[in-house]
Amino acid sequence: MALRRDAAPSRERIERHGAEGYWPRSGPSEALARATREAPGHVAFVESGLRVTVGDLSRRVDALVRGMRRLGIDRGDVVSWQLPSWIEGIALHFAIDRLGAVSNPLLPILREREVAFIARQAGSRALFVPGTHRGFDHRAMAIDVRERCPELEHVVVVRGEPASGQVGFRTLEDGPAGPVEASPRGPHEVSAIFYTSGTTAEPKGVLHTPSTLGHFLAVQQAALGDGAAVGILWFPLTHVGGICAFGTAPVAQRTRAVLLDPFEPECALRAIEAEGVTSAGGPTPILQALLSAPGFSPGRVASVRVAGIGATDVPPELVREVARGLGAFVYRSYGMTECPMATAGLRGDPPHALCGTDGRPSPGVVLRIVDESGREVGAGCEGEIELFGPQLFVGYADPALDRDAILPDGFLRTGDLAIRDEAGFVRITGRRKDVILRKGENLSAKAIEDELHEHPAVAEAAVVGLPDPACGERVCACIVPRPGVPAPDLRALGAFLRGRGVMVQKIPEQVEILAELPRNATGKVRKHELRARLAAAGRRA
Numbered sequence: 001m002a003l004r005r006d007a008a009p010s011r012e013r014i015e016r017h018g019a020e021g022y023w024p025r026s027g028p029s030e031a032l033a034r035a036t037r038e039a040p041g042h043v044a045f046v047e048s049g050l051r052v053t054v055g056d057l058s059r060r061v062d063a064l065v066r067g068m069r070r071l072g073i074d075r076g077d078v079v080s081w082q083l084p085s086w087i088e089g090i091a092l093h094f095a096i097d098r099l100g101a102v103s104n105p106l107l108p109i110l111r112e113r114e115v116a117f118i119a120r121q122a123g124s125r126a127l128f129v130p131g132t133h134r135g136f137d138h139r140a141m142a143i144d145v146r147e148r149c150p151e152l153e154h155v156v157v158v159r160g161e162p163a164s165g166q167v168g169f170r171t172l173e174d175g176p177a178g179p180v181e182a183s184p185r186g187p188h189e190v191s192a193i194f195y196t197s198g199t200t201a202e203p204k205g206v207l208h209t210p211s212t213l214g215h216f217l218a219v220q221q222a223a224l225g226d227g228a229a230v231g232i233l234w235f236p237l238t239h240v241g242g243i244c245a246f247g248t249a250p251v252a253q254r255t256r257a258v259l260l261d262p263f264e265p266e267c268a269l270r271a272i273e274a275e276g277v278t279s280a281g282g283p284t285p286i287l288q289a290l291l292s293a294p295g296f297s298p299g300r301v302a303s304v305r306v307a308g309i310g311a312t313d314v315p316p317e318l319v320r321e322v323a324r325g326l327g328a329f330v331y332r333s334y335g336m337t338e339c340p341m342a343t344a345g346l347r348g349d350p351p352h353a354l355c356g357t358d359g360r361p362s363p364g365v366v367l368r369i370v371d372e373s374g375r376e377v378g379a380g381c382e383g384e385i386e387l388f389g390p391q392l393f394v395g396y397a398d399p400a401l402d403r404d405a406i407l408p409d410g411f412l413r414t415g416d417l418a419i420r421d422e423a424g425f426v427r428i429t430g431r432r433k434d435v436i437l438r439k440g441e442n443l444s445a446k447a448i449e450d451e452l453h454e455h456p457a458v459a460e461a462a463v464v465g466l467p468d469p470a471c472g473e474r475v476c477a478c479i480v481p482r483p484g485v486p487a488p489d490l491r492a493l494g495a496f497l498r499g500r501g502v503m504v505q506k507i508p509e510q511v512e513i514l515a516e517l518p519r520n521a522t523g524k525v526r527k528h529e530l531r532a533r534l535a536a537a538g539r540r541a
Helices: 011-017 028-038 054-070 087-099 112-122 138-148 169-173 210-228 240-252 265-275 284-291 316-326 351-356 399-405 445-452 490-499 527-536
Strands: 043-047 050-053 078-081 102-105 124-130 154-158 192-195 205-208 230-233 256-259 306-309 329-336 339-344 366-370 382-388 412-420 426-431 435-438 441-444 458-468 472-481 510-513
Touching (some): 028 054, 028 240, 043 087, 050 054, 054 087, 054 169, 078 087, 078 112, 087 240, 112 124, 112 138, 112 192, 112 205, 138 154, 154 169, 210 240, 210 306, 210 329, 210 339, 230 240, 230 265, 240 256, 240 339, 256 265, 265 284, 284 306, 284 316, 284 458, 306 316, 316 351, 329 351, 366 412, 399 412, 435 458, 441 445, 445 472, 445 490, 458 527
Parallel strands (some): 078 102, 102 192, 230 256, 306 329, 472 510
Antiparallel strands (some): 043 050, 192 205, 329 339, 366 382, 382 412, 412 426, 435 472, 458 472
16 A cells, blocks of 8 residues: 655645644654653653563664564554553554655454454554464464455464564664664654544544654643643543554653553552652543442542543533542544644533543634535534544545545534534534434433433433334433442433433433443443344344
8 A cells, every 4th residue: 555655735725724732743763862852861651560661662673673674574464463551562663664665553353354354454564573472372363364464464472472473562672773763754654544443334544654643642631731740541542542642652652651461450540559640631431441340449549630531422520520520621523633732621611521521622723513415503502523634544445435424624524413512512423423312302312321320320321223113213322230239220211311401302212231231352341232132132122
């Protein structure tokens, strides 16, 4: 695949949209070189008791650069890597950037079909995998992927013995020493490909540059404020927020990342206590699990000063629960792989906005809400979000996808529905495709979910539309009850919603009680899987 080399938006387009602060930014390897000169002893990462300084990381990166060059990997090559939240993944990401190659982080839950699809589309020269992780043999999978992708030349195994024809990670690191020269990269050259989680179709390769990812880091740093000193990573390192905020940021901004894999609430609480974690944000299910852990107490999280919640739907009640439980400033944010952290709540925002909205557009981001004809709508009116800004990606790996997603003026069509109030706060109301069509009326699934989350017996809720001969689609609520609380039945939920003044059409006509909701690695509910399960079980109203 021929990747775009110069992806800078035109000056005319930037000036037209007024994207403030749109200036070139450097990448991870430049940040590491600067930190190595200025603060080599800074402890940037902690993993399983191992403390890694900037100097330690720099030496490891140099060794990896030499090792990859011995394999013939160099500037412009795509390097895919599917690693847990290990220090090896962070070192590899910096080394890829130092080479001028293209980093392609893959979520650990992806399997042969998805990995082979990505390797073929991205034109990967190398694939780095763990040996065995969480009971799954990634080495065996990589053999199958390599057979399906003849252009994939190298498979490198991390923390495991390589199979025949594979390379050990330590072999790369332990090779002969020698000078290491960086391959300079322009701020608008493609430096990373992140693949979306693919909840409904094939994953989409999202192209980013040092400048787009650098602006994302700046926006997040501003939102965290003085709480950024020590963060804990308990979602995938290979997510765009993982490798940027917990890989690059600790080096570039002299903060510290505590790497936790796998997430286990008691281990997380011990890490927060031991390291004095100040920032403990993450997806909805992780924070819910932390607050409900048997060993949780406010005293164990006293160091935490800030927690951002994003990457998935955020019930307003969860914001209040996290704020009470952690005793910290809690904010919601909205974004996607294509445009990370497009909006965020900030200190000083009114309580109703922090709990009930996703904040206002981040610095430099231009957000407009449009109707089905593309005309902007006023405050209080629902429409689709379109985005432009300095952290906006530069296109998809498959250029054919650009035609439907990127408008002629450079804005991204997100497919997300929202309402903006008079003060500029944005509230996500659902997905354009996540609408239940009942008797000719469009019902937002998210709006119903937000109401259900207010029920004292509901821990999690997902609403889907199911085929119905009488009304087209009926509203089905999939409920995970709170531990130790009787699960609400259809009648109880109906009475609760009517008591809250919810219109009759939105009240579920079917309720399914589940032990858990199916989610992808970033916490988003896989609604297509829910629908398939219910269809296979022959559920009918």
